Amino acid sequence: MVAGLALSRRQVVAGAAAVLWGGAARAASRGAATDRIVALDWALAETLVALGVAPLAVAEAPLYARRVVEPALPAGTRDIGLRSWPNLEALRALQPDLILAMAGYGIAPARLERIAPVRAFPLYSEARRPLDLARQAVRDLGGLTGRGAQAAELLDRLDAALAGPRLDDRPLLIVKFADDRLLDVFGAGSLFHDVLRPLGATNAWTGPTNAWGFASTGLEALAGHPEARLVIIEPAPPPRLADSPLWRALPQVRAGRVTLLPPVWVFGGVPSALRFARLLGAA
Numbered sequence: 001m002v003a004g005l006a007l008s009r010r011q012v013v014a015g016a017a018a019v020l021w022g023g024a025a026r027a028a029s030r031g032a033a034t035d036r037i038v039a040l041d042w043a044l045a046e047t048l049v050a051l052g053v054a055p056l057a058v059a060e061a062p063l064y065a066r067r068v069v070e071p072a073l074p075a076g077t078r079d080i081g082l083r084s085w086p087n088l089e090a091l092r093a094l095q096p097d098l099i100l101a102m103a104g105y106g107i108a109p110a111r112l113e114r115i116a117p118v119r120a121f122p123l124y125s126e127a128r129r130p131l132d133l134a135r136q137a138v139r140d141l142g143g144l145t146g147r148g149a150q151a152a153e154l155l156d157r158l159d160a161a162l163a164g165p166r167l168d169d170r171p172l173l174i175v176k177f178a179d180d181r182l183l184d185v186f187g188a189g190s191l192f193h194d195v196l197r198p199l200g201a202t203n204a205w206t207g208p209t210n211a212w213g214f215a216s217t218g219l220e221a222l223a224g225h226p227e228a229r230l231v232i233i234e235p236a237p238p239p240r241l242a243d244s245p246l247w248r249a250l251p252q253v254r255a256g257r258v259t260l261l262p263p264v265w266v267f268g269g270v271p272s273a274l275r276f277a278r279l280l281g282a283a
Helices: 009-018 022-029 042-050 061-067 088-094 130-144 148-162 191-199 270-282
Strands: 037-039 098-102 118-121 172-177 182-186 214-218 229-233 258-261
Touching: 037 042, 042 061, 042 098, 042 130, 042 148, 042 270, 118 130, 130 148, 130 191, 130 270, 148 191, 148 270, 172 191, 182 191, 191 270, 258 270
Parallel strands: 037 098, 098 118, 172 229, 229 258
Antiparallel strands: 172 182, 182 214
8 A cells, every 4th residue: 555545536436346256156156166266355364264265376476574573474476566557468377266455546447357257345445444344355265165154253353352351541653654753543433543542542543544444644643642652563663763752752752652563464354453462462
């Protein structure tokens, strides 16, 4: 995803319709579960792996290991190019049974349909409820792959994690640095926001966010929430910033209320929600 990316009304409508496009329906109508699946989106790739399905290929597979981390892709998972624009020639050569994509992002599903049936999931959209839609994606993928029992077990694990120990009542600012001055802060419509609520935590960011659930802003926005705990998704602030008077003057930094979490995929599905809840609870 690209910082500041927002879905147009046309993309949202098209993405919602794509969930039930004829290609995926044809795959399901054959009556047999399929495992020859290419995932162009990491939220869907991590969900497949969590269900015990080894994807045939994943877009930007090497980067997945650093950004998503877990569940790890099986050894030998092919890289199929960019998430936004996969290598169509290589994709065609793989002869997949099904291609998974994020609705409203990247290459038009109509182009992919020439290669294989497509299922596009609108996890991040104007509906602004990614965790609910990620749950539904687990159920749908469980059905498509014949792993309904594994899907139910994964959702049970999520329910147990979200019913675990409550966090303290201090509001949280969840951010990820884009560079030494610009950061993305996650609010309503983000996966992190949806995870905080059942854990009894409050998201300090109440400002506007895009369809992906974040706003791009400067450090001055953090100063407007002096009571909050600052939670940074790795990478850490660049050294030039961390050594600067501007950073040291932030109320969260002065009070020692800064937490650095290992990488979590910010546009993830249920596995990323589980990882975020676990890391935040242990921080």
